[in-house]
Amino acid sequence: xxxxxxxxxxxxxxxxxxxxxxxxxxxxxxxxxxxxxxxxxxxxxxxxxxxxxxxxxxxxxxxxxxxxxxxxxxxxxxxxxxxxxxxxxxxxxxxxxxxxxxxxxxxxxxxxxxxxxxxxxxxxxxxxxxxxxxxxxxxxxxxxxxxxxxxxxxxxxxxxxxxxxxxxxxxxxxxxxxxxxxxxxxxxxxxxxxxxxxxxxxxxxxxxxxxxxxxxxxxxxxxxxxxxxxxxxxxxxxxxxxxxxxxxxxxxxxxxxxxxxxxxxxxxxx
Amino acid sequence: xxxxxxxxxxxxxxxxxxxxxxxxxxxxxxxxxxxxxxxxxxxxxxxxxxxxxxxxxxxxxxxxxxxxxxxxxxxxxxxxxxxxxxxxxxxxxxxxxxxxxxxxxxxxxxxxxxxxxxxxxxxxxxxxxxxxxxxxxxxxxxxxxxxxxxxxxxxxxxxxxxxxxxxxxxxxxxxxxxxxxxxxxxxxxxxxxxxxxxxxxxxxxxxxxxxxxxxxxxxxxxxxxxxxxxxxxxxxxxxxxxxxxxxxxxxxxxxxxxxxxxxxxxxxxxxxxxxxxxxxxxxxxxxxxxxxxxxxxxxxxxxxxxxx
Numbered sequence: 001x002x003x004x005x006x007x008x009x010x011x012x013x014x015x016x017x018x019x020x021x022x023x024x025x026x027x028x029x030x031x032x033x034x035x036x037x038x039x040x041x042x043x044x045x046x047x048x049x050x051x052x053x054x055x056x057x058x059x060x061x062x063x064x065x066x067x068x069x070x071x072x073x074x075x076x077x078x079x080x081x082x083x084x085x086x087x088x089x090x091x092x093x094x095x096x097x098x099x100x101x102x103x104x105x106x107x108x109x110x111x112x113x114x115x116x117x118x119x120x121x122x123x124x125x126x127x128x129x130x131x132x133x134x135x136x137x138x139x140x141x142x143x144x145x146x147x148x149x150x151x152x153x154x155x156x157x158x159x160x161x162x163x164x165x166x167x168x169x170x171x172x173x174x175x176x177x178x179x180x181x182x183x184x185x186x187x188x189x190x191x192x193x194x195x196x197x198x199x200x201x202x203x204x205x206x207x208x209x210x211x212x213x214x215x216x217x218x219x220x221x222x223x224x225x226x227x228x229x230x231x232x233x234x235x236x237x238x239x240x241x242x243x244x245x246x247x248x249x250x251x252x253x254x255x256x257x258x259x260x261x262x263x264x265x266x267x268x269x270x
Numbered sequence: 271x272x273x274x275x276x277x278x279x280x281x282x283x284x285x286x287x288x289x290x291x292x293x294x295x296x297x298x299x300x301x302x303x304x305x306x307x308x309x310x311x312x313x314x315x316x317x318x319x320x321x322x323x324x325x326x327x328x329x330x331x332x333x334x335x336x337x338x339x340x341x342x343x344x345x346x347x348x349x350x351x352x353x354x355x356x357x358x359x360x361x362x363x364x365x366x367x368x369x370x371x372x373x374x375x376x377x378x379x380x381x382x383x384x385x386x387x388x389x390x391x392x393x394x395x396x397x398x399x400x401x402x403x404x405x406x407x408x409x410x411x412x413x414x415x416x417x418x419x420x421x422x423x424x425x426x427x428x429x430x431x432x433x434x435x436x437x438x439x440x441x442x443x444x445x446x447x448x449x450x451x452x453x454x455x456x457x458x459x460x461x462x463x464x465x466x467x468x469x470x471x472x473x474x475x476x477x478x479x480x481x482x483x484x485x486x487x488x489x490x491x492x493x494x495x496x497x498x499x500x501x502x503x504x505x506x507x508x509x510x511x512x513x514x515x516x517x518x519x520x521x522x523x524x525x526x527x528x529x530x531x532x533x534x535x536x537x538x539x540x541x542x543x544x545x546x547x548x549x550x551x552x553x554x555x556x557x558x559x560x561x562x563x564x565x566x567x568x569x570x571x572x573x574x575x576x577x578x
Contacts, residue, residue, distance in 0.1 A: 001377065009374060012365070099327075100357055105348075270330065
């Protein structure tokens with residue numbers, strides 16, 4: 001009951017800070033653009049043309065749209081959700097607020113888990129709206145009801161949850177919204193993409209084994225949102241997923257960072 | 271029956287991050303709070319009062335020492351169900367209105383929705399905030415926020431209430447109302463732990479006080495014992511001639527303040543009467559005799575002054 005109250009308060013905070021409204025507006029805009037696009041004559045013509053090629057043609061076209069949608073949603077999550085939720089922990093830690101929260105009959109572990117759950121659910125429901133509507137539009141227009149696309153909601157939520165765990169930790173240690181955003185962006189936009197293409201690019205330039213070992217070390221311990229995005233795309237397109245290691249190691253990273261957050265929060269004086 | 275007991279409670283802070291230099295915020299602090307009393311904690315800024323409250327609530331961890339509240343270890347959820355807390359400079363989420371603040375903290379205290387609704391109505395009425403219940407708290411004045419904070423601290427009908435500067439920013443009428451509420455809580459058997467800078471207020475309302483300085487307990491006891499009546503009498507009279515003044519100083523060791531006011535120190539009532547007889551024989555009109563009382567403020571200033 002107390003845990004649920006704290007989870008719901010995260011939602012309320014998101015509504016009050018217009019985060020929900022912002023996500024709803026952006027999602028609606030994307031849905032409307034999508035709706036417009038698939039109704040323009042040239043696209044309709046393409047649909048007819050692919051339809052003439054049989055079910056396989058329609059399937060390819062729908063999946064093509066869906067893959068594009070995954071990239072758009074991924075970018076949306078990174079740029080919007082991470083910025084939005086970064087303030088949750090620092091605002092919770094404000095003097096006069098955290099004192100009162102800690103005097104209530106809820107453990108510090110549950111406070112962190114409730115904040116984590118609240119943020120993750122917020123993004124989950126936002127994605128249900130965005131991906132769900134896009135799926136309905138695409139499916140009703142094409143007549144091809146491609147259910148695996150809905151898994152995108154779970155995969156993108158997982159990607160968000162992994163990064164969000166890091167945001168929680170940075171927020172707890174630094175009590176700074178800006179620093180949380182900067183570190184998460186640096187990780188997601190710079191470090192992870194570079195590590196993702198390390199074999200194809202960096203290793204062809206750097207042949208030193210020690211350096212390669214260090215780069216590999218960071219690749220394996222850090223989260224891998226780019227890899228998870230690729231796995232999601234493979235699942236949608238029906239391509240074989242060579243390894244789920246990026247998912248498992250990223251989830252391990254999330255659990256380790258959440259555990260570190262709980263440990264730090266339990267020890268800290270406020 | 272003691273409701274709070276601490277033994278040799280100490281708290282050390284690092285002066286800076288990663289520094290080995292320590293600041294002793296609490297130093298072997300031992301005291302007891304009895305059930306059903308209003309207990310005041312006094313001390314200058316930085317004495318360790320808020321640190322003590324935060325340790326008692328599990329917000330800050332003690333470095334060493336023992337704490338027992340309701341005969342239980344602190345930090346248990348069962349213990350926190352029985353306490354209410356109004357922090358100094360509390361900060362409620364400003365997107366909530368008064369009613370939502372009560373509902374949020376009521377549910378955070380483990381209450382059912384029906385109980386929260388009932389207590390919200392009752393308490394907002396008690397602190398005279400009923401007509402502002404639907405107003406966003408970002409529009410509240412400091413005094414209104416304090417009233418709401420006090421109502422919040424009482425939402426779960428706690429047995430023990432910690433109030434850190436509850437009348438901060440409240441006007442004199444509001445302060446009187448808050449005092450009345452605290453008196454009422456005491457009558458209902460609640461224990462109140464009060465930290466306030468307003469010593470006159472503490473004197474009016476507290477049964478017992480503890481005075482802290484630099485993390486240590488300097489003095490504790492009943493307010494009426496600490497502010498005991500002194501042996502000093504203030505005598506107000508008609509104008510006294512210089513000759514009489516000299517006699518008062520010589521024979522009675524009086525301290526002359528002006529031609530119609532002087533202090534006379536004695537613990538013997540016969541001696542006081544001899545002084546009155548002397549004055550009447552010399553045709554001096556006595557306008558008033560008042561026994562001087564040590565205020566908590568005087569005592570506090572003297573005590574802390576002597577420690578520095």
